[in-house]
Amino acid sequence: MAKKEELSIEESVREAKRYLDNAKEILREKARKEDGYYQDARYVKMAGHTAYTGILFALDRYLGKKAKGRRDVDWYKQNLSEQDKKVLNSFLTAYQVLHLDMAYDGAQSADLAKLGFREAERIIDWVETRTAAA
Numbered sequence: 001m002a003k004k005e006e007l008s009i010e011e012s013v014r015e016a017k018r019y020l021d022n023a024k025e026i027l028r029e030k031a032r033k034e035d036g037y038y039q040d041a042r043y044v045k046m047a048g049h050t051a052y053t054g055i056l057f058a059l060d061r062y063l064g065k066k067a068k069g070r071r072d073v074d075w076y077k078q079n080l081s082e083q084d085k086k087v088l089n090s091f092l093t094a095y096q097v098l099h100l101d102m103a104y105d106g107a108q109s110a111d112l113a114k115l116g117f118r119e120a121e122r123i124i125d126w127v128e129t130r131t132a133a134a
Helices: 009-030 041-063 073-083 085-104 110-133
Strands: none
Touching: 009 041, 009 110, 041 073, 041 085, 041 110, 073 085, 085 110
């Protein structure tokens, strides 16, 4: 596969969706859902990280390069606040749920994961819509 920077925005959106599909598959196939909770926190963490990475994959190509240093969550917040407050709210929720709650803490609630995935899809769809209109 080509480097992330070499992909078109359309290819980046497709790749972001693939990450999200992979995250859902990890939960479905490995995390063993019982009574609304996933039983294996290790796979919840893996799925949360994968889904959050998919969001960043789409946003990185859309928002462009940072002038200096690494991108951090504050960089994404700043750039999204200048673009669209609704997508900023989706990003903040996805960051909390997918990155912090799931990827770091291993939160095992299936409803929480569902919320994170819904916000991730909104962000990726927003990037896709914005780039199609351009």
